[in-house]
Amino acid sequence: MPEMTPGTALPETPREFGFFVDGKWHKGQEMFDRHSPAHDVPVTRIPRCTTDDLDLAVRAARRAFDDRRWSGLSGGARAAVLLRAAEGLRRRRDEIARWEVLENGKPVAQASGEIDHCIACFETAAGAARLLHGDSFNNLGDGLFGMTLREPIGVVGLITPWNFPFLILCERAPFILASGCTLVVKPAEVTSATTLILADILSEAGIPAGVYNVVTGTGREIGQALTEHVGIDMLSFTGSTAVGRSCVHASANSNLKKLGLELGGKNPIIVFADADLEDAADGAAFGISFNTGQCCVSSSRLIVERPVAEEFERILARKMEKIRVGDPFDPETQIGAITTETQNKTILGYIEKGKAEGAKIVTGGAALKTGHGRFIQPTLFSGVTPSMSIARDEIFGPVLSSFHFDTLEEAIALANDTVYGLSASVWSKNIDQALTVTRRVQAGRFWVNTIMAGGPETPTGGFKQSGWGRETGLLGVEEYTQVKSVHIETGKRSHWITS
Missing domain, CATH: 3.40.605.10 (Aldehyde Dehydrogenase; Chain A, domain 1)
Incomplete structure (x- = not known):
């Protein structure tokens, strides 16, 4: 820090x-x-x-x-x-x-x-x-x-x-x-x-x-x-x-x-084994950390294909550990402060819930002590199951939950297993696979091999709740x-x- x-x-x-x-x-x-x-x-x-x-x-x-x-x-x-x-x-x-x-x-x-x-x-x-x-x-x-x-x-x-x-x-x-x-x-x-x-x-x-x-x-x-x-x-x-x-x-x-x-949103980022894993990891780190995760379109649910899940989480953890957290007036800072004390307590509370419910912290998981201000480390959980609080609730902070899947159908089902439908992202070099996911995942905004891209020419809004x-x-x-x-x-x- x-x-x-x-x-x-x-x-x-x-x-x-x-x-x-x-x-x-x-x-x-x-x-x-x-x-x-x-x-x-x-x-x-x-x-x-x-x-x-x-x-x-x-x-x-x-x-x-x-x-x-x-x-x-x-x-x-x-x-x-x-x-x-x-x-x-x-x-x-x-x-x-x-x-x-x-x-x-x-x-x-x-x-x-x-x-x-x-x-x-x-x-x-x-x-x-x-x-x-x-x-x-x-x-x-x-x-x-x-x-x-x-x-x-x-x-x-x-x-x-x-x-x-x-x-x-x-x-x-x-x-x-x-x-x-x-x-x-x-x-x-x-x-x-x-x-x-x-x-x-x-x-x-x-x-x-x-x-x-x-x-x-x-x-x-x-x-x-x-x-x-x-x-x-x-x-x-x-x-x-x-x-x-x-x-x-x-x-x-x-x-x-x-x-x-x-x-609200509890947005999925789906990563297939054929994706460029370095690109996808950078996208996932950005997607959960932008605006300190206080973002309705934050990609807070990582859904990664099982054969590459362990490798991908390692790459992602290394990325997240390099994110610069600190004084928001420093032009090199990438994550600033948590905006309110109430939100700070909420995020830290969900990190504790994740640990209590059996998820494993891969990186992060704590507040950063600076003497003033409110700062939280970008946090990655693995071993998350759909019933956990961190899997279902909008945390509104830099906390990413990782799930693993074996088939395309399972990935789509996991992505849609939420009351929300604000945004989603898929990473794959297989255009048939990416297009199938894009058409079947319920979200108002969708990104393929990118995240939080686009301009005010296109409409924004959500599905479901x-x-x-x-x-x-x-x-x-x-x-x-x-x-x-x-x-x-x-x-x-x-x-x-x-x-």
Whole structure:
């Protein structure tokens, strides 16, 4: 473990933010401090908003939607704002990355790469704003013409998580805005800074007042109130399946608002004996360690063909032992800090459960002592059986469970033996084998001989209890629209009442 060297990157005093409603900054009546999970020093002061503040934001978003200051613009005009916002992200890339590191604990190199992805999201959404369209039906006979219109659904509530506060915001917000909707965003209370910085960037890009609003506070109070709010037409939530289920109940008990949900995952990485084992091991190490494993698409279940299982676990363990864990401001760091104390305890608890239930630790399995901050070694378990807690539950940390299989059918059955279906990966040089697995494993995102690849052009989302709906790409704009069928009669009506 390298020595922590925070240097000059830490703020001398916490940066204080307001919340953003109707194009203006508002002071919070109450504030709470966020401490850096890597350095244990206060870095931001964020408003603890009230439900009255939320009501103010929803009313502002409703006015902005109803008077058509945004939805009434052409797709090209909305695209121009989104492209200017992308340029704003470029100019403030280092600033945004810094606050992601300070509040979340992720490595600065990773945070900077995420901002590049966020810029691509805005540019893709700008193109999608121009391409969004309905359809026509010229097959209804000479007297009738039909068409479908795609219209923005209205005011959207967006609740984002603490693991990718800016990336997930940018995989949602620009596509929602491209559709013509207005937004009320509630970021995770421990990682709110960059969502508030985006308010500045969008304002400078020319977005009208009331179109993008940010209300900060706890999930228990503000998040729940946003989910239940009758002034919200659609809610997009990213987080745990348990909280996603509560969103369904809240929607049913309020105004039956539409939901977009990206929830938990227990994602398989399937390695066949004919795979390039060095490549697959590197992919597996990256897949479980990226963002310290606090990633809904982390490949947390290794399913490896038995003849090469022992060799593969040795190669993988060597890879994982070389991962650089430490100060997230060190550009060489690959794994930073665990974002919250609660999550830190959860991960360590699952490591203890794995040992108690009979799994064998191949490498890792402990917290790293640094004098400050929260760090956990990348951990590989072998001898895991499907009934174990570490095999079934989403741990949300750098903990990988290894299973062995003998046949293709067994590999597919193991991969599908979960309530989740968010992502999956297969490693094989046999295209027939790889394609069979790709078509039969239940997952919304799939990678062949790679992992966590792709861009915002393609849709994301899950199967089964991993969520509803799709984000990013053109589908990610259509998700926030509703379809209206229109019929136009041409010529004279054939009368129903004739005399």
